Amino acid sequence: MTKLSVNINKIATLRNARGGNNPDLIKMALDAEAFGADGITVHPRPDERHIRYKDVRDLKPLLTTEFNIEGNCREQKFIDLVLEVKPHQVTLVPDATGQLTSDHGWDTIQYKDYLTDIIRTFKKAGIRVSIFVDPDEKMVEGAAVTGTDRIELYTESYARNFLSDKEKAIAPFVKAAEHARELGLGLNAGHDLDLKNLNYFSSQIPWLDEVSIGHAIICDALYLGFENTIQLYKRQLAMQGDVQSVIINS
Template identity: 75%
Template sequence: MTKLSVNINKLATLRNSRGGNNPNLIQSAMDIEQFGADGITVHPRPDERHIRYADVYELKKVLKTEFNIEGNPTEQKFVDLVLATKPAQVTLVPDALGQLTSNHGWNTIEHQSYLQSIIGVFKSAGIRVSIFVDPVVEMVEAAATTGTDRIELYTESFAVGFAAGNKEAAIAPFVAAAETARRLGLGLNAGHDLDRFNLGYFSKEIPWLDEVSIGHALICDAIYLGLENTVQIYKRQLTH
């Protein structure tokens, strides 16, 4: 069954907005695990506007499920953090400095040599590597020669198409990309704008998904539905 990794960036944003430690990020992550999540995802950025680098070290001490750290490896501080904490997985995302949120995957053809090099650094430390890619068959094919263990499909275009009522057309490029990944022996993750409305359809159409990483929508739903209940709702969307 597809695993659910909960991205807790938005909880850190809420904490940071008032200073102090409310909500307690570390306790929240531990609770989310207890509520049934299969993993915790964080995406520390250089300005530490949500997840702080110190948070990553503290989370590593207490998490019992899979820990996934996302970020741009062109920042040496990020590379050093990952190597020091050794999460189960590092997800490489080509964010620009100061970018509001992730909005595209790697050009795995153009950056082939760089990706091979940096992926080798993490894999030599025993860390599973996933790279963020758009649902383009050629990009998935080139990802397979970088040495990455998995790809994470960037799902915003699916979410937009699904919301507009065009779910079959929206899912088509993702199925093609996912089938390519499976044929080439790549593990498959997905994330960005997946929510409790579109997740079930996405995972049913691509049942060999290894993992989805969801933060913004899940945390927003938790405001109305409660955090424990929301985690369970999302988990049920992954059961077919």
């Protein structure tokens, strides 16, 4: 059964808008687990505009499913947090300071030495590492050299082009995914996956380990309810058959 890890950044954004604790981020993370989520994902940023560093520390001892922390590993504060909390997985994203949302993958060739060093640091601490990459076979090859456990395919272009030509939209992702499998890399995916395009994506790449989705789940929950929405996303993955795990990204 495919795992579903829910990114709760948007819940934190809503809480922070009023300065109090409504909605209660911790309760909603635990509710997401109770409603069927197989993991929780957070993406703290330096300005703490959504997830706060304190949230990450508070969540770790309470979660009973897989915990995934995404972020910019070029920030020492982020590195220190991950090494302190020791999540099951850290996903390395090449965000710039102040960036609204993740919008590109690593150049794994240009940053090979840096990525190799930081991945070694996290793996030494017993943390599984995934790095964010575009659907480019050269970038996949570069990722394999760094020693990462997994890659996460950045799926924005797939989502953007899905309705106009889904076969064309998925093609580079299938090629990249096949190459990752040949190289022995685990495979995650995320960004703008939703109830319309998730099933097709996972059915075309049945060896997928994880997908990351957050924004779409919270938007759907406004109409459908939080518990029902999580179950609907799990159903899209279950319909595919032999998939192995998914993360919901903001």
